[in-house]
Amino acid sequence: MNNLITYFNKYNTLSEEANKAISEICKPVIIKKNQDLQSIGHTCRTIYFIKKGVARIYYYKDEIEITECFAFENAIIARVESLFTGKPSRKAIQMIEDSELIGINSPKLFELYDKFPEIERLFRKIFEAAYVDTVNRVESIQFHSAEERYNALLKESPNVLQRVPLKYIASYLGITQVSLSRIRGIR
Structure with missing residues (x-):
């Protein structure tokens, strides 16, 4: 829980009583490499904090698997559109490495708000930051070349190449693995 509290403190320091209330609705989650944490069609009712491991959100478009994002240690991951609407998600969360997470029960969390x-x-601050990240991701796809997106990914996550298969990185960048190899060869 210490890692989670440290993460929270980046956004808003909680009282001891509030931290205790959150800890009571948390549970440890262990997931093996390449397993789905949440599958497509699942309704999200848990927010996850990644203690150890790497996650990706993915979906299928025209039977092609697309990686939407990556999340590393000390980050929150959830299918927010499902979390807030209560509808099943068309996206999944997969753990790319053997992982340790903390699952926060969202219905119980929302009860704590009052x-x-x-x-x-x-x-609110955590979800605002996630929204800004999403807008930045969309804008990077709209306004930046694949090479610029690749360089930004390396700057943001320097060890991504050691931890994430190239096929997922290529998919995230919206290019083929051949194009990714070409970009990597230029560097």
């Missing part, structure tokens, strides 16, 4: 406005404020 008792602890500081918890609601914390998660």
